Amino acid sequence: xxxxxxxxxxxxxxxxxxxxxxxxxxxxxxxxxxxxxxxxxxxxxxxxxxxxxxxxxxxxxxxxxxxxxxxxxxxxxxxxxxxxxxxxxxxxxxxxxxxxxxxxxxxxxxxxxxxxxxxxxxxxxxxxxxxxxxxxxxxxxxxxxxxx
Numbered sequence: 211x212x213x214x215x216x217x218x219x220x221x222x223x224x225x226x227x228x229x230x231x232x233x234x235x236x237x238x239x240x241x242x243x244x245x246x247x248x249x250x251x252x253x254x255x256x257x258x259x260x261x262x263x264x265x266x267x268x269x270x271x272x273x274x275x276x277x278x279x280x281x282x283x284x285x286x287x288x289x290x291x292x293x294x295x296x297x298x299x300x301x302x303x304x305x306x307x308x309x310x311x312x313x314x315x316x317x318x319x320x321x322x323x324x325x326x327x328x329x330x331x332x333x334x335x336x337x338x339x340x341x342x343x344x345x346x347x348x349x350x351x352x353x354x355x356x357x358x
Contacts, residue, residue: 241300242312250297250309252289261286267297269304278309 250267299307
Protein backbone atom coordinates (compact mmCIF):
# COMPACT_ATOMS: atom_id res chain seq x y z
CA UNK A 211 0.00 0.00 0.00
CA UNK A 212 2.82 2.42 0.88
CA UNK A 213 4.47 1.87 -2.48
CA UNK A 214 1.28 2.71 -4.39
CA UNK A 215 1.02 5.87 -2.31
CA UNK A 216 4.54 6.87 -3.42
CA UNK A 217 3.60 6.40 -7.08
CA UNK A 218 0.44 8.44 -6.46
CA UNK A 219 2.55 11.32 -5.22
CA UNK A 220 4.42 11.24 -8.54
CA UNK A 221 1.26 11.28 -10.65
CA UNK A 222 -0.54 14.03 -8.74
CA UNK A 223 1.99 16.80 -9.47
CA UNK A 224 2.29 15.62 -13.07
CA UNK A 225 -1.48 15.95 -13.60
CA UNK A 226 -1.63 19.34 -11.88
CA UNK A 227 1.25 20.69 -13.94
CA UNK A 228 -0.27 19.49 -17.20
CA UNK A 229 -3.70 20.98 -16.49
CA UNK A 230 -2.28 24.35 -15.42
CA UNK A 231 -0.72 25.31 -18.74
CA UNK A 232 -3.51 24.56 -21.23
CA UNK A 233 -5.75 27.50 -20.26
CA UNK A 234 -2.86 29.99 -20.42
CA UNK A 235 -1.96 29.09 -24.00
CA UNK A 236 -5.64 29.15 -25.02
CA UNK A 237 -5.98 32.85 -24.09
CA UNK A 238 -2.95 33.73 -26.23
CA UNK A 239 -4.37 31.76 -29.16
CA UNK A 240 -7.62 33.78 -28.83
CA UNK A 241 -5.50 36.93 -28.87
CA UNK A 242 -3.87 35.75 -32.10
CA UNK A 243 -7.30 35.24 -33.69
CA UNK A 244 -8.99 38.50 -32.67
CA UNK A 245 -6.54 41.07 -31.36
CA UNK A 246 -6.75 44.80 -31.76
CA UNK A 247 -3.79 47.15 -31.72
CA UNK A 248 -3.37 50.35 -29.74
CA UNK A 249 -0.50 52.53 -28.64
CA UNK A 250 0.65 52.45 -25.05
CA UNK A 251 3.51 54.05 -23.19
CA UNK A 252 6.54 52.45 -21.55
CA UNK A 253 6.43 53.05 -17.79
CA UNK A 254 9.69 51.36 -16.79
CA UNK A 255 12.34 49.06 -18.24
CA UNK A 256 14.43 46.48 -16.38
CA UNK A 257 16.95 45.08 -18.85
CA UNK A 258 18.68 43.13 -16.05
CA UNK A 259 15.48 41.07 -15.57
CA UNK A 260 15.42 39.38 -19.00
CA UNK A 261 14.45 42.63 -20.72
CA UNK A 262 11.29 43.20 -18.72
CA UNK A 263 9.16 46.12 -19.91
CA UNK A 264 6.39 47.73 -17.84
CA UNK A 265 3.76 49.54 -19.91
CA UNK A 266 0.40 51.30 -19.67
CA UNK A 267 -2.41 51.73 -22.19
CA UNK A 268 -6.11 52.52 -22.22
CA UNK A 269 -9.11 50.92 -23.90
CA UNK A 270 -12.49 52.69 -23.87
CA UNK A 271 -11.27 55.08 -21.16
CA UNK A 272 -10.09 52.25 -18.88
CA UNK A 273 -6.39 52.13 -17.92
CA UNK A 274 -4.39 48.91 -18.01
CA UNK A 275 -0.85 48.32 -16.82
CA UNK A 276 1.17 45.22 -17.47
CA UNK A 277 4.68 43.94 -17.99
CA UNK A 278 6.29 41.69 -20.54
CA UNK A 279 9.56 39.84 -20.86
CA UNK A 280 9.39 39.84 -24.61
CA UNK A 281 9.47 42.74 -27.02
CA UNK A 282 10.97 42.16 -30.42
CA UNK A 283 10.72 45.63 -31.95
CA UNK A 284 13.91 47.04 -30.38
CA UNK A 285 16.65 45.88 -28.03
CA UNK A 286 15.88 46.50 -24.37
CA UNK A 287 18.69 49.02 -23.82
CA UNK A 288 17.21 51.33 -26.50
CA UNK A 289 13.78 51.54 -24.83
CA UNK A 290 13.17 54.36 -22.35
CA UNK A 291 10.33 55.34 -20.02
CA UNK A 292 7.79 57.45 -21.92
CA UNK A 293 8.43 55.78 -25.28
CA UNK A 294 5.32 54.85 -27.27
CA UNK A 295 4.82 51.11 -27.67
CA UNK A 296 2.42 49.05 -29.78
CA UNK A 297 0.09 46.92 -27.63
CA UNK A 298 -2.02 44.04 -28.91
CA UNK A 299 -5.04 43.18 -26.77
CA UNK A 300 -8.16 41.03 -26.77
CA UNK A 301 -11.12 43.45 -27.14
CA UNK A 302 -13.37 41.24 -25.01
CA UNK A 303 -10.69 40.84 -22.30
CA UNK A 304 -8.25 43.78 -22.57
CA UNK A 305 -6.33 42.40 -19.59
CA UNK A 306 -4.94 39.84 -22.05
CA UNK A 307 -2.39 41.99 -23.84
CA UNK A 308 1.17 42.02 -25.05
CA UNK A 309 3.67 44.30 -26.77
CA UNK A 310 4.68 41.33 -28.94
CA UNK A 311 2.81 40.52 -32.11
CA UNK A 312 0.10 37.99 -31.22
CA UNK A 313 1.80 35.20 -33.20
CA UNK A 314 5.10 35.87 -31.38
CA UNK A 315 3.22 35.80 -28.05
CA UNK A 316 1.68 32.41 -28.92
CA UNK A 317 5.12 31.00 -29.77
CA UNK A 318 6.59 32.45 -26.57
CA UNK A 319 3.86 31.07 -24.30
CA UNK A 320 3.68 27.70 -26.05
CA UNK A 321 7.40 27.31 -25.45
CA UNK A 322 6.87 28.31 -21.82
CA UNK A 323 3.99 25.87 -21.50
CA UNK A 324 6.21 23.07 -22.77
CA UNK A 325 8.20 23.11 -19.53
CA UNK A 326 5.40 21.56 -17.44
CA UNK A 327 5.06 18.78 -20.01
CA UNK A 328 8.78 18.07 -19.69
CA UNK A 329 8.49 18.01 -15.89
CA UNK A 330 5.47 15.72 -16.08
CA UNK A 331 7.30 13.43 -18.49
CA UNK A 332 10.25 13.29 -16.12
CA UNK A 333 7.96 12.39 -13.20
CA UNK A 334 6.36 9.62 -15.25
CA UNK A 335 9.81 8.32 -16.16
CA UNK A 336 10.88 8.34 -12.51
CA UNK A 337 7.71 6.44 -11.60
CA UNK A 338 8.37 3.85 -14.32
CA UNK A 339 11.95 3.38 -13.15
CA UNK A 340 10.71 2.89 -9.59
CA UNK A 341 8.23 0.24 -10.80
CA UNK A 342 10.98 -1.60 -12.65
CA UNK A 343 13.44 -1.42 -9.74
CA UNK A 344 10.98 -2.51 -7.06
CA UNK A 345 9.12 -5.05 -9.16
CA UNK A 346 5.36 -5.36 -9.46
CA UNK A 347 3.82 -3.75 -6.34
CA UNK A 348 0.58 -5.70 -6.91
CA UNK A 349 2.23 -9.14 -6.91
CA UNK A 350 1.41 -11.24 -3.86
CA UNK A 351 4.50 -12.46 -1.99
CA UNK A 352 5.11 -16.22 -1.99
CA UNK A 353 4.55 -17.69 1.46
CA UNK A 354 7.51 -19.53 3.02
CA UNK A 355 5.46 -22.74 3.36
CA UNK A 356 5.88 -23.51 -0.33
CA UNK A 357 2.23 -22.92 -1.38
CA UNK A 358 1.88 -21.68 -4.89
